[in-house]
Amino acid sequence: MATIIVDKIAKSFGATQAVKDVSFDVHPGEIFGLLGPNGSGKTTSIRIILDIYQPDSGSVTILDGPMTNEKLNHIGYIPEERGLYQDVPLDRGLTYLASLKGLTEDQIKERLPKYLAKFDLTEHAKKKAKELSKGMQQKGQLIAALIHDPEIIIIDEPFSALDPINTQLVKDLLIEQRNAGKTIVMCTHQMNQVEQLCDRLVLINQGQVLLQGELSEIRNRFRTNEVIIDALNPLPEKLNGVSRIEKLNGAYRLSPQEGLSSQELLNELITQGIKLNSFEVAVPTLDEIFIKVVKESGGVDE
Amino acid sequence: MNKTINVARYEYLHHVGNRSFWISLISVPLGFVLIIVLSMLLSFLSFDTRPVGIVDNGNLIQIEPDNSKQSTFFDPQIYLYVYPDESAARAAALAGEIQGFAVLPEDYTSRFQLTYWTNKQPDSDVQAEITNFISKNLMVAENIDSAVFTRINEGSHISLQSLDGSQTSDGTGWHRIIVPIVIGMLNFIVVMSSGGYLLKALVEEKENRTIEIMLTSVPSREIMAGKIIGNLSVGLTQIIVWVLLLGIAGFIFRNRLGFLADINLSGSYLAISIALMILSFLFTAALMATIGAAMTSTEESQGVIGLMVVPMMFPFYFFSVFLNNPNGLLARVLSFIPLSAPMALSLRMAFSPVTPLEIGLVFVVIILLTLLMFWLAGVVFKRGMLQYSKRLSLKEIFKKETRNA
Numbered sequence: 001m002a003t004i005i006v007d008k009i010a011k012s013f014g015a016t017q018a019v020k021d022v023s024f025d026v027h028p029g030e031i032f033g034l035l036g037p038n039g040s041g042k043t044t045s046i047r048i049i050l051d052i053y054q055p056d057s058g059s060v061t062i063l064d065g066p067m068t069n070e071k072l073n074h075i076g077y078i079p080e081e082r083g084l085y086q087d088v089p090l091d092r093g094l095t096y097l098a099s100l101k102g103l104t105e106d107q108i109k110e111r112l113p114k115y116l117a118k119f120d121l122t123e124h125a126k127k128k129a130k131e132l133s134k135g136m137q138q139k140g141q142l143i144a145a146l147i148h149d150p151e152i153i154i155i156d157e158p159f160s161a162l163d164p165i166n167t168q169l170v171k172d173l174l175i176e177q178r179n180a181g182k183t184i185v186m187c188t189h190q191m192n193q194v195e196q197l198c199d200r201l202v203l204i205n206q207g208q209v210l211l212q213g214e215l216s217e218i219r220n221r222f223r224t225n226e227v228i229i230d231a232l233n234p235l236p237e238k239l240n241g242v243s244r245i246e247k248l249n250g251a252y253r254l255s256p257q258e259g260l261s262s263q264e265l266l267n268e269l270i271t272q273g274i275k276l277n278s279f280e281v282a283v284p285t286l287d288e289i290f291i292k293v294v295k296e297s298g299g300v301d302e
Numbered sequence: 303m304n305k306t307i308n309v310a311r312y313e314y315l316h317h318v319g320n321r322s323f324w325i326s327l328i329s330v331p332l333g334f335v336l337i338i339v340l341s342m343l344l345s346f347l348s349f350d351t352r353p354v355g356i357v358d359n360g361n362l363i364q365i366e367p368d369n370s371k372q373s374t375f376f377d378p379q380i381y382l383y384v385y386p387d388e389s390a391a392r393a394a395a396l397a398g399e400i401q402g403f404a405v406l407p408e409d410y411t412s413r414f415q416l417t418y419w420t421n422k423q424p425d426s427d428v429q430a431e432i433t434n435f436i437s438k439n440l441m442v443a444e445n446i447d448s449a450v451f452t453r454i455n456e457g458s459h460i461s462l463q464s465l466d467g468s469q470t471s472d473g474t475g476w477h478r479i480i481v482p483i484v485i486g487m488l489n490f491i492v493v494m495s496s497g498g499y500l501l502k503a504l505v506e507e508k509e510n511r512t513i514e515i516m517l518t519s520v521p522s523r524e525i526m527a528g529k530i531i532g533n534l535s536v537g538l539t540q541i542i543v544w545v546l547l548l549g550i551a552g553f554i555f556r557n558r559l560g561f562l563a564d565i566n567l568s569g570s571y572l573a574i575s576i577a578l579m580i581l582s583f584l585f586t587a588a589l590m591a592t593i594g595a596a597m598t599s600t601e602e603s604q605g606v607i608g609l610m611v612v613p614m615m616f617p618f619y620f621f622s623v624f625l626n627n628p629n630g631l632l633a634r635v636l637s638f639i640p641l642s643a644p645m646a647l648s649l650r651m652a653f654s655p656v657t658p659l660e661i662g663l664v665f666v667v668i669i670l671l672t673l674l675m676f677w678l679a680g681v682v683f684k685r686g687m688l689q690y691s692k693r694l695s696l697k698e699i700f701k702k703e704t705r706n707a
Contacts, residue, residue, distance in 0.1 A: 050518045069521055077518045083511030088316065097512075099308045100519035144515065 003183040009058035018044040020207040031184040033194045033201030041207040042187050073102040076145035080156035084129040091125040101148035115143040134161040156187040191286040210293045222284045226255050230277040305520045309528025317536045353381040355391040355403030360410040364442040380431050404432050486645030489579050496537030497590040504594030530587040578644040581668050585640035588675035595683040617645040628654040640668050
């Protein structure tokens, strides 16, 4: 049973159609990627899910019904525009935000030190947020989103401002939350992170859904018969059965002619005496899919 | 409701727990005290307390001057000494024992003119002392009791009453002026400080982006309610601390505050003034919330606050209008504007009877305007708080929303 069901939502701001007929659903125990270029309608969609904006049409079902004040306590949200009380000590600010999620003082006293320790922020707890680095503030935000043990976590650009160590920390955390059965919606431009973390995704541009489904299924859908080879000797300018040869960084991308399978191409290369270090079928990266789909849809709204 | 309390508590503790709050809290009365002490000190230092001589050539003086009252810093006395002749008085003046001397000529009772000999302009107190002393002696000469003289000097106490007898007003007394001014100043300070805190909190939340997290934790109306309650409490804390300080000062100087017994404020007068102050604050709070949600930075919002000060100061600017024509058009109009109403109405009630119907109408109009402002604040809050870099336009504020915000 899906925890979030977005059904044909639409929202306009004046003459601008921010979101149009967007539908998707998200299930417990999965990390769902909400992708799209800047201005594509991602943030508007999230704000509609969170009941900050009302859709002009369509509906959102969250935890088996419309949003209620009580359900707000079951959602952890980190917006793209990060926010912490800058002139307030970190622990006081987090205590306040946790209390707004319905936690009692005792619960906060019990949980906050654990989270601060987990994110390596214990010694910075009494510092004002403005005295912390961007990465530390980001981790503080994560604590605010997780301390009330929400069923749904919505996180916009979770890895911005994080160094590789903290990026790994957040990735591990998201995986841990997914394994605990939480529903996670992740907005990001970092496609490599989506490839590593997301189970399913939806790609929207200009307010419309361009693509959605399971990550592996989408990659297969965009798969071509191109191959990437690492050859020990230089390739001739022309190869039988190959329509295009593209030099990569120490390797070649070969585009076989229509009807030629990768197996037949391999045989052809061996026949022509080309010695190979490696031969792999080229699976498109999510970056490539993203760019291809967005360009085909008419580009990006600035 | 719990979250409203949480928001209110955070807002309150955030400001009250801040050192700058206490510094500004103490500095205001301290500033007043300093000004009063300095002015008293300057006045005392420049005040010539040396005695004044009287030479009676007209045989008018029947009773000796009363020099029994102790001269103190707070209540300096100018004693009168009677000299037998001008030369003795002059010698004392030249020796600096007295600051000058008045000579009553033989024909004083027919011309009522005297000569005051001195090298400096006499203070008004000197002239008053001499005049009082001579008047008393004239009364005694006519066998009139000095108590009667005191009563004549004080004049009559006039109270005003409306023709139907429903409203009364104390027609005399210095507190008629002072009390409305104090109400106006308190209203100004509380509204501007609490409202200022509220505006600052909203704009800062917008600037530091915490508002989006707030909106996904607490319904917008509860956020607003919590912020208003919290910041109103900050203003009330200021008032309570100042009243306490005033009470302590009053206790310390209780022997010097006999004049306060003249103040006779009716319960309804106080109730109306306090109720109007609270309504004025609520209106301003909603106005501040509207501005805070529509603006994008603290600097931008400060400019708008400057405009709000203007109507609040109207009763001060047009004080003479209230004195001369408390029921005129301008005074009446200012009674219906939430920002100026607390002082305007209390001024009018102090100088002239105001009918219950009009007072009721003032309350109805201000309550309606406050509700309207709260509605507007709700709309602007919802629409403007997430527009981080763009100021909300009037068109956007009044655009029809598809569902209830």
